[in-house]
Amino acid sequence: MVAARLPYIQKFVDQSNHNYNFLCDIDKDRYLDWVITASFYTVLHIVNAHAAARNHPFKKIFDYESIHTQRIAYVRSNLRDKYTDFIRLINESFNARYDALYFQNYDGDINEFLKIAEDFRKIAI
Amino acid sequence: MERNKGELIVFTKDIKNEMAYENDNNILCGISRDVICSKLLMRQIKHEQEVKTFQEIISDLTTKNELYEDIFNMLIKSIDEGIRNPKILIANFEQDIKNIEEIKYKYYEEDKNKIMIVLLLEKVNHEAENKIYEKYAELLDKYPDKIINLRIMRLWGRNPKDIIDEGLKQW
Numbered sequence: 001m002v003a004a005r006l007p008y009i010q011k012f013v014d015q016s017n018h019n020y021n022f023l024c025d026i027d028k029d030r031y032l033d034w035v036i037t038a039s040f041y042t043v044l045h046i047v048n049a050h051a052a053a054r055n056h057p058f059k060k061i062f063d064y065e066s067i068h069t070q071r072i073a074y075v076r077s078n079l080r081d082k083y084t085d086f087i088r089l090i091n092e093s094f095n096a097r098y099d100a101l102y103f104q105n106y107d108g109d110i111n112e113f114l115k116i117a118e119d120f121r122k123i124a125i
Numbered sequence: 126m127e128r129n130k131g132e133l134i135v136f137t138k139d140i141k142n143e144m145a146y147e148n149d150n151n152i153l154c155g156i157s158r159d160v161i162c163s164k165l166l167m168r169q170i171k172h173e174q175e176v177k178t179f180q181e182i183i184s185d186l187t188t189k190n191e192l193y194e195d196i197f198n199m200l201i202k203s204i205d206e207g208i209r210n211p212k213i214l215i216a217n218f219e220q221d222i223k224n225i226e227e228i229k230y231k232y233y234e235e236d237k238n239k240i241m242i243v244l245l246l247e248k249v250n251h252e253a254e255n256k257i258y259e260k261y262a263e264l265l266d267k268y269p270d271k272i273i274n275l276r277i278m279r280l281w282g283r284n285p286k287d288i289i290d291e292g293l294k295q296w
Contacts, residue, residue, distance in 0.1 A: 076265065084258045091277050105281040108249035 002053060009052045013125060016045035020117060028110060033096040033103040035110050039117040040093035043086065046120045047071055050079065053125050079123065085116045248279055 002009075023038035051057060051074050058070045068090075075086045092113065096102050254277055261275045 076262070083262060084255070087258055087261065087275065088254070091275070094276070095278060099278065101281055101283070105279065106249065108251060112251075 005052060005055065008057075009049050009125065012045045012049035012052060016042050016049065016121070019045065020121065023114070023117060028114075031103070032106055032110050036089070036092050036096040036113050039113040040089045042117040043089055043120040044071070046123060046125070047075055047079070047086070049125045050123060054078070082120065082123070085119065089113065089116055248281060 019038050019042040023035065023042060026034055026038070028035050048058065048071075051071075056074060056078075058067045058074070072087070072090070075083050079086070096106075257275075257277065
């Protein structure tokens, strides 16, 4: 019953909106790494909401990577046209968080990540 | 995350002896377009013995393992078309997995095969990276029962060894 899950679904939507608002607020030239990270977490919670609405919650059974792998598999199966963007965002957010030279050296177009986040926000939950 | 025994294959066009290194991830071999450096072959190099050519090693790999062949054909060749001097690292962790990893693999009912593909690019290359992501998706479709991870990292002038170490540590 979807109605019973609505609060659960909504919390993911709210979290995604919260992250997106942060994304909109920050100085994108100065905090490129956080642009990418916030884009990723905007998208991640949209995917969580999409999955929850279809009664497909990701189970935190063992560790973070297991959820991560479940989520990737879900996007591959259920949001196929968004899959490549999702993988790119995962990869870039990982680099942005862990590669100390990232925000100084990234030579791509950060607007691409904003567009990915905005595209995911258009998905019907 | 601790890694135990595994297999790590480094593809790079300009590999040098010092790049075929061993670390906690137990790297077994590195491959260049010209020379293969493995634990055995590193010793061969040190003793100025004859080493296998890149093509011989690829031939060995591809006849033994269809997955490697597919990775090579679908990924590496496509990258060669789009990027100059690609530095590609492929890790295959077939290991005695302990603790959390062992549980995880049981959960996924995996055959304890884990492939990590790490692409080391000099800088961002959107066209080539898009192609890589597409090929990666094809690879996942073909091997749905495998855990195949992909990381694309940039060198930005750094020594590949430094970010390989750091990248694998964080993975």
